């Protein structure tokens with residue numbers, strides 16, 4: 013099995029979706045991929061709130077981001093939280109470790125979604141409205157919003173994306 017690299021190279025952020033609903037089974041596949049991400053001390057600090065088949069709630073959540081024009085058309089939104097109860101301490105480096113684990117879990121979801129023929133977009137801009145997202149999703153104050161992921165079947169053309177040459181990002185190599 014060697015399917016990771018093509019997924020990494022082909023995955024693009026998708027911001028246009030068809031109206032086709034996503035099945036619960038597909039969402040479970042994404043969440044199962046997320047759960048296999050590495051995490052510091054295997055704490056698995058991620059928590060998820062899924063909104064699907066609920067246009068009204070999707071619209072309300074969309075209104076909390078400047079990207080509402082396309083987010084509201086996503087058939088599914090997955091809010092990803094960090095469970096602050098998993099932070100034994102408020103030491104910044106511990107927080108960072110757990111936040112990084114959640115990034116790994118999100119990337120697992122995005123790559124799996126791509127493999128399943130779905131398009132996703134990682135929405136960070138909505139973080140400024142964390143409190144309102146928590147309120148709409150009725151989740152506890154212990155959960156810190158890390159991102160909202162839009163999920164749907166892509167409509168429209170393939171998007172292009174660029175990266176700078178990796179040698180520009182290497183600061184040293186001994």
Ligand SMILES: Cc1cc2nc3c(=O)[nH]c(=O)nc-3n(C[C@H](O)[C@H](O)[C@H](O)COP(=O)(O)O)c2cc1C
Pocket residue numbers: 023024025026027079133134135136137138171172173
């Ligand atoms: C932490 C994070 C936050 C992001 N927030 C947003 C966002 O709020 N809105 C958006 O349209 N895209 C967002 N993106 C997607 C990036 O714009 C996108 O990954 C980048 O432009 C590269 O494009 P590609 O994913 O198609 O390769 C975010 C990505 C990451 C990793």
